[in-house]
Amino acid sequence: MAKVENGGRIFREAWIEGVRKHYPGDPKSSYVTPWDDTPDWERAAAASVFELVRAFIETTGDGVKKLSRENKGRYVALCWTALIFKHIADPKPAYVADWEDLPQWQRETDADIFERIEDYRAA
Numbered sequence: 001m002a003k004v005e006n007g008g009r010i011f012r013e014a015w016i017e018g019v020r021k022h023y024p025g026d027p028k029s030s031y032v033t034p035w036d037d038t039p040d041w042e043r044a045a046a047a048s049v050f051e052l053v054r055a056f057i058e059t060t061g062d063g064v065k066k067l068s069r070e071n072k073g074r075y076v077a078l079c080w081t082a083l084i085f086k087h088i089a090d091p092k093p094a095y096v097a098d099w100e101d102l103p104q105w106q107r108e109t110d111a112d113i114f115e116r117i118e119d120y121r122a123a
Helices: 002-022 040-066 069-087 104-122
Strands: none
Touching: 002 040, 002 104, 040 069, 040 104, 069 104
16 A cells, blocks of 8 residues: 555655646646545546556656657656546546647646656656
């Protein structure tokens, strides 16, 4: 359980840092809610996406170094979308938008998340 929670926390911290860095203006409070106040389903989703990205990096080895920043962000966004469908029966369209429909701040934040997990794996 500690490993899962740690991965989820790393994901959430990277999300919050990315939102604070890339979001234009003041973000919604739900975007920067600390881990301990994050809903259970969202914690589970964050931990799952962390593990999916970690496993992808581990499986691809040095091949991951050839991915563009956009490729990395797309992977995080796709994994997150799948987890939204798992946890929310009828999500809002914005929750499951395709990459092209995501705001730029969210694309940048998703890429930051991948890179944070990549750095974590290298440490």
